[in-house]
Amino acid sequence: MKQFRSMTYPYVLWIAAMIVLPMLLIVLYAFTESGNDVLTFRFTLENFARFVTDSVFLAVLWRSLYIALITTVICVLLGYPIAYVIAQLGERANTIMILLITMPTWVNMLVRTYAWMGILQDEGVLNTFLGFFGVGPVPMIHTSFAVILGMVYNFIPFMILQIHTSLDKMDKNLLNAAADLGADKAHAFLRVTLPLSLPGVISGITLVFLPAVSSFFIPKLLGGGQYVLVGNVIESQFLTSGDWNFGSAISMIMAVIIMISMYFTRKADVSVASGGKE
Amino acid sequence: MAEEAKKLIQFKNIVKSFEDGQVVLKGVSLDIYENEFVTLLGPSGCGKTTLLRILGGFLQPTEGKVLFDGEDIVNVPPYKREINTVFQKYALFPHMNVYDNIAFGLTIKKEPKDVIEQKVMRMLRLVNLEDYARRNVTEMSGGQQQRIAIARALVNEPSVLLLDEPLGALDLKLRKEMQHELKSIQQEVGITFIFVTHDQEEALTMSDKIVVMNAGEIQQIGTPTEIYRRPVNEFVANFIGETNIIDGVMLEDDLVVFEDKKFPCSARGFERGEKVDVVIRPEHLDIVPRGQGMLKGVVKSQLFKGMHYDTIVETRAGTSITVKMQVSQDKPVTGGGEKISASGFLLDVEDAAELNDGRIIALASAEAWDAETEEPISIKTVEHDIKPETGEYSVTFATAAGTSITVRAMVVTENRAESTVYQEEIYAMNFFKKVEDIQESMALDTDLKMWANASAWSLEDENEQVEITDVKYDFDPETITPGVYDVTFATEGYEYKVSTTRAAEEGAEVGLIFRPEDLHVMKRGGRR
Numbered sequence: 001m002k003q004f005r006s007m008t009y010p011y012v013l014w015i016a017a018m019i020v021l022p023m024l025l026i027v028l029y030a031f032t033e034s035g036n037d038v039l040t041f042r043f044t045l046e047n048f049a050r051f052v053t054d055s056v057f058l059a060v061l062w063r064s065l066y067i068a069l070i071t072t073v074i075c076v077l078l079g080y081p082i083a084y085v086i087a088q089l090g091e092r093a094n095t096i097m098i099l100l101i102t103m104p105t106w107v108n109m110l111v112r113t114y115a116w117m118g119i120l121q122d123e124g125v126l127n128t129f130l131g132f133f134g135v136g137p138v139p140m141i142h143t144s145f146a147v148i149l150g151m152v153y154n155f156i157p158f159m160i161l162q163i164h165t166s167l168d169k170m171d172k173n174l175l176n177a178a179a180d181l182g183a184d185k186a187h188a189f190l191r192v193t194l195p196l197s198l199p200g201v202i203s204g205i206t207l208v209f210l211p212a213v214s215s216f217f218i219p220k221l222l223g224g225g226q227y228v229l230v231g232n233v234i235e236s237q238f239l240t241s242g243d244w245n246f247g248s249a250i251s252m253i254m255a256v257i258i259m260i261s262m263y264f265t266r267k268a269d270v271s272v273a274s275g276g277k278e
Numbered sequence: 279m280a281e282e283a284k285k286l287i288q289f290k291n292i293v294k295s296f297e298d299g300q301v302v303l304k305g306v307s308l309d310i311y312e313n314e315f316v317t318l319l320g321p322s323g324c325g326k327t328t329l330l331r332i333l334g335g336f337l338q339p340t341e342g343k344v345l346f347d348g349e350d351i352v353n354v355p356p357y358k359r360e361i362n363t364v365f366q367k368y369a370l371f372p373h374m375n376v377y378d379n380i381a382f383g384l385t386i387k388k389e390p391k392d393v394i395e396q397k398v399m400r401m402l403r404l405v406n407l408e409d410y411a412r413r414n415v416t417e418m419s420g421g422q423q424q425r426i427a428i429a430r431a432l433v434n435e436p437s438v439l440l441l442d443e444p445l446g447a448l449d450l451k452l453r454k455e456m457q458h459e460l461k462s463i464q465q466e467v468g469i470t471f472i473f474v475t476h477d478q479e480e481a482l483t484m485s486d487k488i489v490v491m492n493a494g495e496i497q498q499i500g501t502p503t504e505i506y507r508r509p510v511n512e513f514v515a516n517f518i519g520e521t522n523i524i525d526g527v528m529l530e531d532d533l534v535v536f537e538d539k540k541f542p543c544s545a546r547g548f549e550r551g552e553k554v555d556v557v558i559r560p561e562h563l564d565i566v567p568r569g570q571g572m573l574k575g576v577v578k579s580q581l582f583k584g585m586h587y588d589t590i591v592e593t594r595a596g597t598s599i600t601v602k603m604q605v606s607q608d609k610p611v612t613g614g615g616e617k618i619s620a621s622g623f624l625l626d627v628e629d630a631a632e633l634n635d636g637r638i639i640a641l642a643s644a645e646a647w648d649a650e651t652e653e654p655i656s657i658k659t660v661e662h663d664i665k666p667e668t669g670e671y672s673v674t675f676a677t678a679a680g681t682s683i684t685v686r687a688m689v690v691t692e693n694r695a696e697s698t699v700y701q702e703e704i705y706a707m708n709f710f711k712k713v714e715d716i717q718e719s720m721a722l723d724t725d726l727k728m729w730a731n732a733s734a735w736s737l738e739d740e741n742e743q744v745e746i747t748d749v750k751y752d753f754d755p756e757t758i759t760p761g762v763y764d765v766t767f768a769t770e771g772y773e774y775k776v777s778t779t780r781a782a783e784e785g786a787e788v789g790l791i792f793r794p795e796d797l798h799v800m801k802r803g804g805r806r
Binding site for chain 2: 171173174176177178179180181182183184187191192195196
């Protein structure tokens, strides 16, 4: 393998230029005051202090974590049964179902979120339909319900795919073995299928929680500005207020929180997957 | 032992066909007694695993009944059966350690913790893995996983243990060890083992009873000795161990004729003159000086195997026929802006009597064309001296402009040879070929057979093809030049596999001896 080592240099350069350098810039911005020029930096912790002392920002952070958590829980509860049923289907039906699940992701997420706006508005499809029965209009858009709905809708395919993969690659003979040893269907599921699919659930959680916690356009479009999440705050610091230093500091705080949560899910993943390898 | 023991499992006329119409079991009936070590033996696809899966409850038979202790269990789900299985690739639960794998069945039954612990530890001792209880199963070797799978099944105290090719994934040495271990475990726990394998040696080593299966049907049921010494048909004889099978005829009880000699044997119940297959195992034959032999032959090959030599002795050559192959270069002749081509041909004596020019042109594929435009030109004259007698003649084709080519024609009689002694006939024709056909042939023996239309069949039954195993010629296909060559086709002679401690040189003329009681006579089975 050694003779191929020189072939990695372009990639190392690419990673340095495209990933490491921007990260370093964020760190630099986060720890400095605004108004720096290229040569003089005035280091400060002011940006971080501002975030943790302002109750408004803390409330936003709390709300982001809360909404991401709810979204993730709903994705697990909805996604697992769907993935399980699909895995039971024959090979053809299985392929078609997976195709149907992934199909929406071929359309831009923004477009799909706009479509939800049309559905959820007071004069939207759903309320018009309810109007036929004399109900409503029920306020739906610009509620936390709308935000969570939008997130679940956008991120659940990742959950289903992860769980489905782990169920699909499970040796079907294990279920025969469980039945052979006296386990009925319920026992076989609880003792064999569920524990063996947990690694899939955990990577599904990672794939849903991370984008959910930092999402900014779903709360912006479906929450109508009333549901400001961390992503929106960061966005406005960069695009509206022009305070790149403060924006960078918030980004760094989020990165640390995400890293900590990743560490714990990884740990859980390792403990259930131990022995899951060949 | 089978007489006093009670029937534990009865398969009654089990038929299994799958959705694609494939019939895997064609009416299998089998009784299995208590405490037996039964082996289902057969080549892959014979239905043995399907039968096992039906017993385990993982497959439903299309027709038929499975009685367990006298009760039909076809509709009983697997988790309610008193049967446990050791799966082909063990199917151990990867997320549990050794202890939890073995305890699985007991925890499902909600047995008290201390009882579970006792039972599991006892099983671990039985399979010699006491120190590995907390190990992860995925870290264990194949042999250890295998033993865990056995312990996991046995801990539930089933009355039957099913083993689906459990030794298939192990290397040879470990496999031998496990064979002994399995047998001693079975004797220790004293329950019925039903073991599926395609390895005849494994079956012979371990079983009380062997069930030989082929193509969804039971061929023979018997003890290992019975199956080995008295196979009922050619399939069983060939599948179990190395063997020699010779065509014979029963003269009377205890007297069989083969290779034109009478031999005493112990075989009754055949009709006088009935055609039979005679079986002699290689280890029952021995090589002696030619004069003392009951059969005489030539050593074709000998391989040293450590304890003995695997020797092949041919007692007669096959029926053979030699034909002539005419090899030509076949280049078109050019002259006066024209080209003309034709190739040599063969014709039968009867056909030679009634020839006309058109037929000769067709036989020789003669054609002429304009060298530039490639427009065909008709052949005006055909000169020949062909007579309706066998021989070689020349034929000249010419166009109106006088461009001509001369080829050879051969008049032949039908070419066949028969051997009345061995009741075989072989047929082949002389043939013409171009140099490049021979040089470009990928499988020359097969092509030669096809070009010569060579075939051989039994004189007793014309539909019974005899394989031509030998094609001989004395040219080098790479460097062949136009000319006439001999090609000889032959059927296989009688060859005996002999397993002996005596060394013999290749080509030596030797005799073969055997004892009358080592001859086994069976009904003539369909030859493949």
